[in-house]
Amino acid sequence: MQTPSDGVSTPKSRSSARRSSLFHSSRYPPGTLTSARRRSACRSLSKRKIQQSTTLEEPLDPAKAALLLQKQWTLYSVTPMHKFTYTRLKEYSKHLSAHIAAEKQKGLAVEVGSELTLKATFSCLPGLKGKDRDPLALLIQISSKAPFTKAGTEDRIVWTGLFCGTYTEDDILDMVPQTFTCLPLFLYNGAEALTAIVGTWFQKNFDCCFGKLVISSHDLTWLAVMWTGYEVHGHVPATELIFSVPVEPHMDISYTIHAEDFKALWNDIHKSKDEVTVEEVDHLFQCLYSHFFRHFKIHLSATQLVKVTASVVSAHCEGKVKFLSKDYLIRVLGFITELAVNNIQY
Amino acid sequence: MAPTPGSAKKARRESISAMDECLSEFIKRMIVRMPLAEVPATLKMWGFLAEKDLQSLTLWKSKEGLAMEIVNLCESKKATIDHAADLDIVYHHINSKKKLWCVYQMSVLSDSEMNVTDVAKFQAIFKKSVYSVLKNVTINFREFGEALWIRIACGKDCMKPNQYRPTFVVYHTQTPYAFFNGITSAHRSMICQGLLLAAGYRHIQELDLKSRSLESMQDMLFKKFSQPFQSHHPRSLPEKSCTPAIVDKKVSYENIKEKERIQHVMHETFGDGPLPKLEYAAYKLETSFNGEPGIAEKIEPFRCLVKFSGPHLLESFRTLAPSGLAEAPLSSLLTCIPHRGRNIFKITEKKQPSNSQAEN
Numbered sequence: 001m002q003t004p005s006d007g008v009s010t011p012k013s014r015s016s017a018r019r020s021s022l023f024h025s026s027r028y029p030p031g032t033l034t035s036a037r038r039r040s041a042c043r044s045l046s047k048r049k050i051q052q053s054t055t056l057e058e059p060l061d062p063a064k065a066a067l068l069l070q071k072q073w074t075l076y077s078v079t080p081m082h083k084f085t086y087t088r089l090k091e092y093s094k095h096l097s098a099h100i101a102a103e104k105q106k107g108l109a110v111e112v113g114s115e116l117t118l119k120a121t122f123s124c125l126p127g128l129k130g131k132d133r134d135p136l137a138l139l140i141q142i143s144s145k146a147p148f149t150k151a152g153t154e155d156r157i158v159w160t161g162l163f164c165g166t167y168t169e170d171d172i173l174d175m176v177p178q179t180f181t182c183l184p185l186f187l188y189n190g191a192e193a194l195t196a197i198v199g200t201w202f203q204k205n206f207d208c209c210f211g212k213l214v215i216s217s218h219d220l221t222w223l224a225v226m227w228t229g230y231e232v233h234g235h236v237p238a239t240e241l242i243f244s245v246p247v248e249p250h251m252d253i254s255y256t257i258h259a260e261d262f263k264a265l266w267n268d269i270h271k272s273k274d275e276v277t278v279e280e281v282d283h284l285f286q287c288l289y290s291h292f293f294r295h296f297k298i299h300l301s302a303t304q305l306v307k308v309t310a311s312v313v314s315a316h317c318e319g320k321v322k323f324l325s326k327d328y329l330i331r332v333l334g335f336i337t338e339l340a341v342n343n344i345q346y
Numbered sequence: 347m348a349p350t351p352g353s354a355k356k357a358r359r360e361s362i363s364a365m366d367e368c369l370s371e372f373i374k375r376m377i378v379r380m381p382l383a384e385v386p387a388t389l390k391m392w393g394f395l396a397e398k399d400l401q402s403l404t405l406w407k408s409k410e411g412l413a414m415e416i417v418n419l420c421e422s423k424k425a426t427i428d429h430a431a432d433l434d435i436v437y438h439h440i441n442s443k444k445k446l447w448c449v450y451q452m453s454v455l456s457d458s459e460m461n462v463t464d465v466a467k468f469q470a471i472f473k474k475s476v477y478s479v480l481k482n483v484t485i486n487f488r489e490f491g492e493a494l495w496i497r498i499a500c501g502k503d504c505m506k507p508n509q510y511r512p513t514f515v516v517y518h519t520q521t522p523y524a525f526f527n528g529i530t531s532a533h534r535s536m537i538c539q540g541l542l543l544a545a546g547y548r549h550i551q552e553l554d555l556k557s558r559s560l561e562s563m564q565d566m567l568f569k570k571f572s573q574p575f576q577s578h579h580p581r582s583l584p585e586k587s588c589t590p591a592i593v594d595k596k597v598s599y600e601n602i603k604e605k606e607r608i609q610h611v612m613h614e615t616f617g618d619g620p621l622p623k624l625e626y627a628a629y630k631l632e633t634s635f636n637g638e639p640g641i642a643e644k645i646e647p648f649r650c651l652v653k654f655s656g657p658h659l660l661e662s663f664r665t666l667a668p669s670g671l672a673e674a675p676l677s678s679l680l681t682c683i684p685h686r687g688r689n690i691f692k693i694t695e696k697k698q699p700s701n702s703q704a705e706n
Binding site for chain 2: 254290
């Protein structure tokens, strides 16, 4: 749970500080999106719409969905990309592969395995759109090939990155000039060293900058409320909340609520079918806290909610998520895209 | 030593030639698993290799090389599976904190004239009992003070015993308690039966206590730690806790009084001494919700599971109220852990006393 700002400068925190500084500076005109973003941020804080699953032209291919499920993803927000075009993906694949090879020559990525040839592949994931206007999601896979393997052996995927903008607010899309592509959410799974290489490449070529996306305790409460009580593989999993208690020695409290009971409690609190309000979310948590207090005399409100595992998604405050259900993937991505948009500092 | 499928006959026939290779591999893997710094002390405690052999080993810098050298020494001394199992016991004794232990309590002494302090007799009866159920099993014992460590490795069906997944039982001969690690449901009744016969008891049951620290479990069960819990006579507090180090003049008198009260209560509850080390406590709650009118009235009971985890839970509990995170006195659900010797609870409402466990 240590962050670089905690004071103790471990080698890891130093290197991540260096990496994040690489992600800075952008040609993107400051202030352009501020007004639109502020409007959407204000709206999203008081209430959120329950997105109804829409039937789009291209549904998510199960094989592609499997790429995203049951993996831990680390989240970043990304500013709009300058002069990115979907027609040049092949060229980008070659260019990024060459860039990775060059970086490896410099010895920056020894940890990834220097004897392996790494190949980057760009592709589109049309199935990740929430609505027609959404930008097309971009998938990057880095695969490794051992030098003397037989032809026909499958390359092993060592790193996956995904840029998307599911349910991006139309206001935001309207504000972005024609030469920019708006894919505000970036997720990756794989070695951090490769993420740094890919990040600098994007920054250099499309002048965008990356910011670590942390999920606040309050956003985690929204997540718990909005994504609980759904059926996954024939049953409805319980909801687990993990609280970090600031005592010495450190202690965690895990509070797992039976899915039916959580849902029944929520149904008593929740009024409208189309939206969820901040008052309702807070009310539900107040109820859970007082039930806990009645037994343990501990104020959970004074601790920090650090992780939520709802039926279709699990998320950690450090900006790590796992998608647990294909059926709700798009809607959860929409929620996280919204967090990413609010995280971008223009 | 990975068991290969095949009949018992085949296994026995192969055992003469394959045994050595499996045994070497088993010893090698054990050494590789140990932290390099721990190897000399572990080998010394094992006591199989001679002192001069041990001295020659200190020169090795890589674990692989060291492991091969130890395997060579063992081969020249004709080590058997019993020697290797003994080394495994020593390793697990030193690293007992890496495992999660559960505990069984035996009760009702049987009529037999068994002298439970006779460890040799205990071992013989235990072995006989287990062998009567299962043939492909190795059983090894080693005493550490009052604790008798038993290592049991079983084979599935007709395969050779799997030395990589042994069960450990730590039995304190003067007590009715046995601590288990790595027990499988398939062998539970066999091992429990052996224990009952050998120790001279009739009943055995698992307690609601799990921990990585054998010492703390023993402290709680054997009531070795100082226990201020039953004290009803307020004692005067030590001088240091009455006067806070920094006195802020703006802090009102009421605040100081409240702080003193909390400190007093926490002292009453936990005392000053060290507390047993527990990493884990779990509560299954099935209680009514008691919310506001109209909220969750139909949910009865409200089902949830609460788990506390940390490196030293009871110490963390001690600092909860002074940090303002909990009311003082703390809930008896938390404070009852050390003197009730359990950390797994099921809580139901009092109105059904038949199955209520603890809402105390």
